[in-house]
Each structure stands twice: as structure tokens, then as C-alpha cells.
Amino acid sequence: xxxxxxxGHHHLVGVIDAGTRTITFCVFVSQxxxxxxxxxxxxxxxxxxxxxxxxxxxxxxxxxxxxxxKVVSEIGANKVKNIVxxxxxxxxxxTIVWDKTTGIPLYNAIVWNDIRTNSTVDVILAKIPDNxxxxxxxxCGLPVSPxxxxxxxxxxxxxxxxxxxxxxxxxxxxxxxxxxxxxxxxGGPNGGKHLTDVTNASRTFLMNIETLYxxxxxxxxxxxxxxxxxxxxxxxxxxxxxRDGWPLEKVPISGILGNQQSxxxxxxxxxxGMAKSTYRSGCFLLYNTGTSRVHSSHxxxxxxxxxxxxxxxxxxxxxxxxxxxxxxxxxxDNMGFIKNINEDTESLAKEVFTTGDVYFVPAFKGLFAxxxxxxxxxxxCGLTAFSTKQHIIRAALESVCFQxxxxxxxxxxxxxxxxxxxxxxxxxxxxxLLMQLQAxxxxxxxxxxxAHDITALGxxxxxxxAKGVEVWDVxxxxxxxxxxDTFLPTSTEDERDTRYTKWKMAVQRSLGWVSPKKSxxxxxxxxxxxxxxxxxxxxISSFGLLVLAQxxxxxx
Ligand SMILES: Nc1ncnc2c1ncn2[C@@H]1O[C@H](COP(=O)(O)OP(=O)(O)O)[C@@H](O)[C@H]1O
Ligand SMILES: O=P(O)(O)OC[C@H](O)CO
Numbered sequence: 001x002x003x004x005x006x007x008g009h010h011h012l013v014g015v016i017d018a019g020t021r022t023i024t025f026c027v028f029v030s031q032x033x034x035x036x037x038x039x040x041x042x043x044x045x046x047x048x049x050x051x052x053x054x055x056x057x058x059x060x061x062x063x064x065x066x067x068x069x070k071v072v073s074e075i076g077a078n079k080v081k082n083i084v085x086x087x088x089x090x091x092x093x094x095t096i097v098w099d100k101t102t103g104i105p106l107y108n109a110i111v112w113n114d115i116r117t118n119s120t121v122d123v124i125l126a127k128i129p130d131n132x133x134x135x136x137x138x139x140c141g142l143p144v145s146p147x148x149x150x151x152x153x154x155x156x157x158x159x160x161x162x163x164x165x166x167x168x169x170x171x172x173x174x175x176x177x178x179x180x181x182x183x184x185x186x187g188g189p190n191g192g193k194h195l196t197d198v199t200n201a202s203r204t205f206l207m208n209i210e211t212l213y214x215x216x217x218x219x220x221x222x223x224x225x226x227x228x229x230x231x232x233x234x235x236x237x238x239x240x241x242x243r244d245g246w247p248l249e250k251v252p253i254s255g256i257l258g259n260q261q262s263x264x265x266x267x268x269x270x271x272x273g274m275a276k277s278t279y280r281s282g283c284f285l286l287y288n289t290g291t292s293r294v295h296s297s298h299x300x301x302x303x304x305x306x307x308x309x310x311x312x313x314x315x316x317x318x319x320x321x322x323x324x325x326x327x328x329x330x331x332x333d334n335m336g337f338i339k340n341i342n343e344d345t346e347s348l349a350k351e352v353f354t355t356g357d358v359y360f361v362p363a364f365k366g367l368f369a370x371x372x373x374x375x376x377x378x379x380x381c382g383l384t385a386f387s388t389k390q391h392i393i394r395a396a397l398e399s400v401c402f403q404x405x406x407x408x409x410x411x412x413x414x415x416x417x418x419x420x421x422x423x424x425x426x427x428x429x430x431x432x433l434l435m436q437l438q439a440x441x442x443x444x445x446x447x448x449x450x451a452h453d454i455t456a457l458g459x460x461x462x463x464x465x466a467k468g469v470e471v472w473d474v475x476x477x478x479x480x481x482x483x484x485d486t487f488l489p490t491s492t493e494d495e496r497d498t499r500y501t502k503w504k505m506a507v508q509r510s511l512g513w514v515s516p517k518k519s520x521x522x523x524x525x526x527x528x529x530x531x532x533x534x535x536x537x538x539x540i541s542s543f544g545l546l547v548l549a550q551x552x553x554x555x556x
Contacts, residue, residue: 009079009082010029010030010082011029011030011082011084011464011471012027012028012029012030012036012079012082012083012084013027013028013029013030013083013084013085013086013087013460013463013464013471013472014026014027014068014071014083014085014086014087014248014251015027015028015086015087015088015089015456015457015459015460015463016064016067016068016086016087016088016089016090016181017089017090017259017453017455017456017459018060018064018088018089018090018091018177018178018181019090019091019259019280019455020045020091020094020111020112020113020280020281021042021043021045021281022040022041022042022043023040023041023042023043023060023063023064023067024038024039024040024041024067024453024456025038025039025064025067025068025070025071026038026039026071026453026456027071027075027083028456028457028460028464030084030464030471030472031464031471031472031473031476033457033482035453035456036075036079037071037074037075038071038453039066039067039070039071039074040067041063041066041067043055043059043060043063045111046108049116051114051115051116051118051365052114052115052116053110053111053113053114054108054109054110054111054114055094055108055109055111056105056108056109057096057098057105057108057109057180058105060109060177060180060181061180061181061184064181064185065246065247068246068247068248069247072247072248080248083248083251084251084252084464084469084471085238085251085252085253085254085255085463085464085466085469085471086242086248086251086252086253086254086255086463087253087254087255087256087257087459087460087462087463087464088178088181088182088253088255088256088257088459089178089256089257089258089259089262089455089456089458089459090176090177090178090181090200090256090258090259091111091112091177091259092112092176092177092199092200092203092258092259092260093112093147093148093149093152093176093203093204094109094110094111094112094149094176094177095109095110095149095152095153095156095174095176096109096174096175096176096177096179096180097153097156097160097163097166097172097173097174097175097228098172098173098175098180099166099171099172099173100171100172100173100189100194101171101189102189103184103188103189103192106156106160106162106163106166106172107156107160107162107163109177109180110152110155110156112147113147113282113322113365114146114152115146115365115366115374116146116155117146117151117152117154117155118146118366118374120146120151120154120155120158121144121145121146121151121374124144124151124221124222125144127221128144133145133372136205136218136221137295137296137302138295139208139209139215139217139218140202140205140206140207140208140209140215140218141202141209141293141295141301141302141303142203142205142301142302142303143299143301143372144372145368145372145374146366146374147320147322147368148203148204148205149174149176149203149204149205149206150204150205150206150218150222150224151205151222153174153204153222153224153228154222154223154224157223157224167225167228170227172228173194173228173230174224174228174229174230175194175196175230176196176200176203176204176258178196178197178200178256178258179194179195179196179200179230182195182196182239182240182253182256183230185240185242185243185246185253186239186240186241186242186243186253187240187243188243190243192240192243193239193240194230194231195230195231195232195233195239195240195256196230196231196232196233196256197232197233197234197235197256197257197258197307198212198232198233198234198235198304198306198307198313199235199256199257199258199261199303199304199305199306199307200256200257200258201214201230201232201304202258202303202304203258203303205218205222206218206219206222206224206229207232209293209302209303209304209315210293212232212304212307212313213232214226214229214232233256234307234308234309234310234311235255235256235257235261235306235307235308235462236254236255236306236307236308236309236462236463236465236466236467237254237309237466237467237468238252238253238254238466238467238468238469239252239253239254239256240252240253241253252468252469253463254462254463254464254466254468254469255459255460255461255462255463255464255466256459256462257306257458257459257462259278259455260278260284260286260318260320261286261303261304261305261306261316261458262455262456262457262458262459262462263276263278263284263286263425263426263454263455263458264276264286264288264305264306264316264458265305265306265457265458265459265461265462265474266425266453266454266455266456266457266458266461267423267425267449267454267458267482268474268482269286269288269423270288270314270474270475271288271290272288272289272290272292273287273288273415273417274287274288274423275287275288275411275419275422275423276423276424276425276454277404277422277423277424277425278424278425278426278454278455279324279325279400279424279425279426279427279428279429279434280324280325280426280427280428281323281324281325281326281329282320282321282322282323282324282325282326283321283324283325283400283403283404283426283428284318284319284320284321285318285319285321285404285407285408285411285422286303286305286316286317286318287316287317287318287411287415287419288305288314288315288316289305289315289316289317289415290314290315291312291313291314291315292315293315294315294317294414294415296317296410296414297413297414298370298409298410298411298413298414299319299369299370299371299372299410300317300318300319300369300370300407300410300411300414301317301318301320301369302315302316302317302318303315303316303317303318304316306462308462308465308466308474309466309467317411317414317415318369319369319370319404319406319407319408319410319411320368320369321368321369321400321403321404321407322364322365322366322367322368323362323363323364323365324400324403324428325400325426325427325428326362326364327360327362327364327396327399327400328341328345328393328396328397328428329341330362330364331389331392331393331396335389335392337389337392337393338393342430345393345397345431346431346432346433346434348389348390348393349390349393349394349397349433350433351390352388352390352391352394354391354394355382355391355392355394355395355398356382356384356386356387356391357382357384357502358380358381358382358383358387358391358392358394358395359380359381359382359395359398359399359402359502359503359505359506360378360379360380360392360395360396360398360399360506361376361378361379361380361381361399361506361507361509361510362378362396362399363376363377363378363379363510363513364377364378366514367507367510367511369406369407369410370406370407370409370410371406371507371511373511373512374514375511375512375513375514375515376507376510376511376512376513376514377510377513377514378510379506379509379510379513380392380395381506381509382502382506397431397433397434397437398437398441398503400428400434400438401434401437401438401440401441401442402441402500402503404422404438404441404442405441405442405500405503406507408422408442408444418444419444420444420445421444421445421446421447421486422438422442422444422445422446422447423447423449423484424438424446424447424448424449425448425449425454425455429448429449432487435448435487436487436490438487439487439488439489439490440489440490440491440495440496441491441496441499441500442489442496443489443491443493443496444489445486445487445488445489446486446487447484447485447486448484448485448486448487449482449483449484450482450483450484450485454482460472461474462474
């Protein structure tokens with residue numbers, strides 16, 4: 001391990017952090033937690049329909065390039081040459097397909113929180129004994145849900161003629177955001193590396209959680225040809241070098257981690273029993289279970305936490321909450337209750353001392369862990385003539401805390417040993433009231449990390465420790481400790497439990513709001529029928545197809 005170069009300069013490690021809303025490129029000094037430079041660009045999602053969420057993969061790529069350019073010119077040529085490697089961390093599950101001969105995407109990226117595949121889920125469930133959504137959990141660790149990539153990829157194959165055409169021509173590639181970036185950064189159509197890491201692969205619903213290879217049973221369930229899929233590698237190894245013509249050309253890329261797994265590393269949760277929760281648009285609690293794959297019986301997912309080179313994979317239990325900060329954003333953008341999230345949320349919520357018995361279940365697109373109910377929709381209940389926007393804002397903050405308690409309860413049951421404290425990070429944790437409510441609702445201390453970017457730090461560590469790079473000793477005894485502060489519970493157990501019981505009642509009222517489309521299976525068959533019609537028919541008579549589609553529509 002050589003933290004310092006022969007010329008006396010510190011090694012630097014660059015990180016591409018491609019989050020759902022924000023693309024960042026930042027640079028760390030090896031062995032240190034603080035970034036020396038960073039540049040970010042926000043990306044707006046494209047929402048063609050209610051429940052849909054897309055991004056332009058080219059815009060993601062352009063934003064990465066711009067961020068790298070900015071940081072390179074900010075730190076100057078002298079320091080740039082000390083950047084010895086790069087790591088990639090990314091929003092997980094988001095699904096991209098492109099043509100390997102042109103590098104052009106065949107459709108927009110379908111983002112993880114897009115629920116267009118609800119009907120695909122119904123079709124898959126209809127084929128499973130007892131419609132059991134946990135049927136594949138022993139194979140891939142995940143429940144059947146539109147969240148995971150396989151459902152999005154199946155939708156793309158069924159609905160986008162260009163995808164089917166590229167599959168027939170054997171030019172179609174699939175990837176999550178890490179793969180899309182790696183392929184482009186290492187050469188694109190000219191030899192780009194088509195790889196992913198185990199953490200991202202573990203979110204596709206296609207990887208066998210035990211063998212860490214693509215699973216043939218799952219591939220055949222989804223009818224996905226393996227040729228589309230990237231090779232699965234570890235989270236820390238040299239995958240390739242940056243192509244010529246890009247900033248930092250020839251610098252190796254040696255770390256890839258899904259962003260929640262990266263935050264787990266950023267918190268140095270290396271030991272079994274250590275956990276963290278990241279509060280951003282969504283909220284994701286990961287609990288390190290070591291080399292054991294703990295299969296949850298209480299609604300959590302089993303996921304790969306990380307795998308360093310040839311070392312055995314380390315697993316985690318995850319509680320994924322789809323809507324956390326996004327509920328606050330909704331109160332600002334859709335309700336007009338808040339002007340400036342950062343400045344107003346806490347002060348408005350503090351204008352009242354309680355929510356006045358108002359509960360807000362922000363199940364905008366269904367509920368993830370531990371419920372996995374795509375039929376749930378958002379509700380605000382307990383309203384009286386006395387309720388104000390302040391009560392609702394406070395209830396939105398509490399909803400994040402109650403959802404976290406839901407996940408914690410499940411985790412404690414699955415693991416047997418209750419968590420004694422909660423390590424937290426993410427932009428939402430700057431809200432002190434939220435932190436205090438979280439401690440009061442869970443009854444355990446909440447320890448807030450003060451490092452600027454724990455998520456990016458995790459993959460910087462992985463990239464820096466990779467064989468052949470070796471500038472970061474992740475297990476070093478002497479390392480920077482992340483400064484933190486702690487919020488202690490001030491509630492009694494009785495108060496906590498009474499309020500939590502009320503929350504559970506509110507959750508019950510949010511369930512079953514959307515009835516599964518009774519035509520789901522037929523819809524699927526219709527698409528298959530349409531998909532099987534040769535392309536020439538489209539050319540000869542698209543009008544004929546329209547008539548056929550209308551006729552079939554009337555049939556169901
Ligand atoms: N002080 C705050 N109080 C409450 N919510 C906040 C606060 N600051 C930011 N948020 C919420 O956190 C989210 C920002 O997360 P961010 O990291 O930018 O996005 P993403 O998770 O999509 O990458 C927004 O949804 C916002 O509503
Ligand atoms: O980019 P974020 O912080 O919204 O993270 C999204 C998660 O990776 C989705 O699983």
C-alpha cells in the first residue's frame with residue numbers, strides 16, 4: 001500500500017457519482033474522508049405519464065464529462081496527474097439498452113422508481129404458485145416488484161421495436177447506469193468494457209445471489225437472452241482505462257458500487273451487525289450480514305454489500321423506502337406549502353408541537369419495504385378543521401421516521417439482535433427536527449455523519465484498494481474518523497408504541513387503493529401477439545395494426 005507517491009505527492013482518487021437527481025465528479029486524497037474538489041449537475045427526470053420516470057442516457061454521459069472537465073480544470077494539471085484511479089457509484093436498478101455498434105440508446109433509461117411495469121409484475125405473479133411475491137427470493141434475494149431491472153428490461157423488449165430489432169441483429173446491450181458509463185468511458189463501440197459489479201447485478205432480479213452469476217431460471221422466466229447482459233465482476237478491480245479524448249484519459253477505473261452499498265462502505269460498516277441509513281429522495285437502510293446471506297422473512301431484501309477482488313462477497317439486508325425527501329419536494333412543488341426546502345421545512349414543522357394526529361403515508365407509487373404493495377397510494381389522514389400545512393409538513397417528516405421504524409422492526413426480527421443505534425447520512429439529515437423525530441420514533445440514538453459525501457467516499461475506498469492500484473487501506477487502524485453528532489430519544493416506550501400503532505393503521509388505509517388491472521395478462525398476450533408480427537407489416541400497413549390493436553382492446 002503506497003498512500004504517497006515517490007514525488008511526495010498524495011495519490012488522488014476520482015469518483016463519478018451518478019445519483020437519481022444529481023451527477024457529481026469529485027476527488028479524494030487517498031486515505032482521507034474529505035473531497036478536495038467536486039462539481040455537480042442536476043438532471044430533471046422525464047415523466048411522459050403518471051408513474052413513469054425516465055432519463056436520457058446521453059445526458060447522463062454528457063453531465064459526467066462536464067463534471068470531470070470542470071474538476072480537472074479546477075484542480076490544475078499538476079494535481080490531475082496524481083489522480084491514479086476512478087470509481088463509479090450510481091443509482092441502482094435504472095435500466096438502459098443501447099446498440100453496441102453505434103453506442104446510441106434504444107430508449108430512455110427507465111428509472112428505478114418508475115412503475116410502468118406493474119402489469120408485468122401481475123403477469124409474473126399470475127404464473128407463480130399462490131401468487132407469492134417472495135417466490136424467487138431464495139434465488140435472487142428480491143421480491144417481485146417493478147423496482148428491479150428485469151421487469152424494466154422485459155418491458156423494453158416487449159414494447160420497443162428498436163430493442164427487439166437490435167436483439168435479433170445481436171447488437172443490443174443492457175446495463176445499469178454503472179455499466180452504461182463504464183462501457184462509454186472505456187471505448188464505447190471501440191472496445192468498451194461491458195461489465196457490471198456484483199452489487200449492481202444483485203439489484204437486477206437476474207443474478208443468483210449465491211453463485212453471483214446470471215441465473216438461467218430467471219433468464220428464462222423473463223425470456224431475456226444472456227447475450228444482452230454484462231459480465232459480473234467484483235466491486236474492486238481494474239475493469240479498464242479511460243478512452244482517449246476524455247478527461248483523465250488512460251486513468252484506470254477500479255471500483256464500482258451501487259450508491260447505497262457505497263454509502264455502507266463510506267460509513268466503514270465492514271463488520272457484521274453494522275448498519276447505515278441514507279436519507280435522500282428515498283431512504284435506504286443496509287445492515288451488514290457478513291458472508292451469510294440472511295433471507296428475510298419480514299419484507300427486506302438480500303443484497304450484495306460489496307466484494308473486494310477475489311475475496312468472498314459480503315452481504316447485506318436492505319430496507320428500501322421509495323419516498324422520503326421526495327415527500328417534502330412534493331409538498332413544495334405540488335402543494336406549494338414550502339418555498340425553500342432547506343430553509344423552510346424545519347422551521348415550518350416546528351411551528352406546531354405535534355402533527356395534531358395527522359398521518360401522511362407517501363405511497364405515491366406503492367410501498368416498498370417491508371410491504372412491497374404496488375396497490376398502495378398516498379394518503380393524509382386524521383385531518384380536522386384544526387389541521388394546517390404545518391401539521392402536514394411535520395407529518396411528512398414523521399412519515400420518513402415511521403417508514404424507517406417499519407424497516408428497523410423487520411431487520412430486528414430477521415437478525416435477532418436489535419440495532420442499538422442508527423448511523424445516518426444524506427442531505428435530509430441536515431434537518432435537526434427530522435433527526436430528533438427519528439430518535440423519538442425508533443427509541444434508539446441516531447448518529448449523524450458530518451462528512452460531505454459518504455456515498456462517494458465508499459467507492460473511492462474500493463477503487464483505491466483494488467489490486468494493482470493499492471493506494472487505500474480500507475482496514476487501516478489509523479484512519480480519519482467521520483465527525484458525527486448524536487440525537488437521543490426523548491420519548492417513552494408507551495408514547496412511541498401508541499403513535500406507531502396509529503401509523504400502522506394509516507398504512508392499512510393506504511393499501512389496496514389501486515386494483516390490479518384485470519386485463520394484465522391479456523395485455524401481455526396482446527403485446528406478444530403484436531411483437532410477433534414481422535417488421536415489414538409495419539411498413540406496409542401501420543393502419544392495419546392500429547385497427548388490430550383497437551379490436552384487441554375491445555376484446556378485454
Ligand atoms: N432540510 C431538509 N429537510 C427535509 N428534506 C430535505 C431537506 N433537504 C433536502 N431534503 C430532501 O432531500 C432530497 C434531496 O436528495 P438528493 O440527494 O438531492 O436527491 P437524490 O436522492 O434523488 O439523488 C429532496 O427530495 C429534498 O426534498
Ligand atoms: O440516487 P438515489 O440516492 O436516489 O439512490 C437511488 C437508489 O440507488 C435506488 O435503489
